[in-house]
Ligand SMILES: Cc1cc2nc3c(=O)[nH]c(=O)nc-3n(C[C@H](O)[C@H](O)[C@H](O)COP(=O)(O)OP(=O)(O)OC[C@H]3O[C@@H](n4cnc5c(N)ncnc54)[C@H](O)[C@@H]3O)c2cc1C
Ligand SMILES: *[C@@H]1O[C@H](CO)[C@@H](O)[C@H](O)[C@H]1NC(C)=O
Ligand SMILES: *[C@@H]1O[C@H](CO)[C@@H](O)[C@H](O)[C@H]1NC(C)=O
Ligand SMILES: *[C@@H]1O[C@H](CO)[C@@H](O)[C@H](O)[C@H]1NC(C)=O
């Protein structure tokens with residue numbers, strides 16, 4: 001049989017067009033969006049999609065937006081716990097003064113910003129290695145700010161005596177990394193739309209930090225091993241439940257979260273997600289877990305645990321895919337990643353000074369950090385509130401659940417105990433591998449691919465903002481592709497990417 005090369009070519013082009021149109025049909029109505037997850041990531045995608053389409057040069061509009069949440073409430077890893085009648089942050093708690101999206105959300109939503117007690121006063125810190133406190137700061141309950149200032153100065157001197165110039169090198173490193181991160185707030189003219197996490201990190205000069213461990217990075221920068229084993233280990237164990245072998249980027253982000261000026265939202269950080277959802281004209285489906293997501297002729301069909309079936313032009317995954325039971329058709333491929341579980345145990349009662357080889361309760365530091373050793377069964381114990389001399393509320397973080405017996409050893413009095421098992425953040429490694437932001441080359445997006453860089457409320461919002469721009473830019477270039485030839489599609493895309 002003879003084949004006509006021309007008809008073969010026509011056939012090829014036809015198949016190409018067909019596959020283009022089946023992967024992204026030109027919607028006659030504004031494209032609809034389905035978002036899985038109502039945390040800061042999912043709610044931010046909705047917010048930025050609305051904001052960036054109210055007036056844009058390419059007249060891209062977005063139709064209905066649905067958010068699916070398997071829980072009965074929004075916020076995800078932003079949640080509060082109520083113990084003995086008082087409410088505290090149970091998950092994401094601390095924001096940095098330069099977390100500009102979160103600051104903007106607070107302002108937009110008229111939420112009250114507060115400084116946690118730990119940052120307004122001089123919190124005492126002790127570094128526990130299972131046998132003894134290796135380092136302790138001085139502390140005072142004095143109400144006189146001059147006295148507190150003296151103590152804080154004395155602590156700086158004490159820290160300097162132990163860790164030396166390494167402390168300065170550490171803060172330079174953190175400042176430098178933070179400075180690079182601020183590029184993600186630049187205006188559209190100078191900030192491209194990123195199609196992958198790698199591209200996003202390389203552009204800001206942060207990618208190399210994901211290729212080595214925090215320990216390697218810090219040793220290279222000339223920090224003393226003592227500082228790394230003690231103070232820095234304490235910080236990575238508190239913030240990520242992991243050692244200094246996490247990637248340099250996640251590690252530096254966690255160091256930035258231990259500085260001054262930290263804040264949170266009065267009444268709970270989850271209100272950022274609630275407010276953004278309330279303001280963005282969303283159809284919110286609570287108690288609806290998405291079980292399957294299939295691409296049917298270019299439309300995504302999402303089926304939920306309660307028997308619902310929904311179709312959308314665009315689908316956004318705003319949750320880590322590592323522990324969810326979600327079936328994709330066709331299947332998608334993301335690098336294997338394990339989540340670090342953090343067991344948060346809240347206790348109203350009183351610590352046992354004997355456990356720490358101390359005589360009085362008042363000798364116990366308000367924040368107990370720990371070194372990397374199997375002799376210590378917890379990562380940290382922080383005092384959330386002192387009700388009176390021997391009546392406090394504590395937050396304990398650990399990598400394993402704490403047994404009743406163990407808690408009875410650590411605490412002298414325990415009037416109330418609440419336990420939360422968080423699938424908290426990725427287990428960080430170096431070099432880090434990243435999942436794609438676009439999972440299927442069409443309109444299936446993955447906000448939490450960025451979590452391998454670092455996991456914070458703000459980084460979720462930063463990734464969500466880029467994903468919103470990416471959706472708009474790809475919607476607009478795809479609809480143009482039907483009226484122009486393929487060559488100019490690329491030009492359009494380039495142009496759109498810099499415009500949005
Ligand atoms: C103990 C702890 C302490 C932390 N401390 C801080 C901190 O101090 N500062 C900071 O900035 N960050 C902190 N973090 C990290 C921060 O909380 C997270 O990075 C951030 O909240 C993640 O938001 P997200 O929207 O990306 O994901 P999530 O908040 O996890 O949202 C995902 C949502 O999707 C829902 N979902 C999942 N699967 C489905 C499905 N199939 N169908 C429907 N819904 C689904 C989940 O129920 C969840 O509500 C902390 C985290 C933990 C656990
Ligand atoms: C967008 O819409 C406005 C008003 O309808 C129109 O004048 C303009 O040409 C449109 N722009 C594009 C790029 O289609
Ligand atoms: C913001 O909140 C304050 C107090 O909570 C209230 O007095 C004020 O009217 C609110 N402003 C807006 C714009 O909602
Ligand atoms: C949603 O926003 C409106 C104002 O835009 C406000 O009146 C209402 O209380 C908000 N609802 C929730 C649940 O926050």
Ligand SMILES: *[C@@H]1O[C@H](CO)[C@@H](O)[C@H](O)[C@H]1NC(C)=O
Pocket residue numbers: 292293294301302303308309329
């Ligand atoms: C989703 O639900 C629809 C309607 O009930 C059904 O036709 C379809 O087969 C379901 N898809 C999957 C993948 O279960």
Ligand SMILES: *[C@@H]1O[C@H](CO)[C@@H](O)[C@H](O)[C@H]1NC(C)=O
Pocket residue numbers: 391413414415
């Ligand atoms: C806690 O329990 C102890 C005894 O179990 C009791 O004496 C004490 O009053 C309780 N404290 C509070 C604040 O409930």
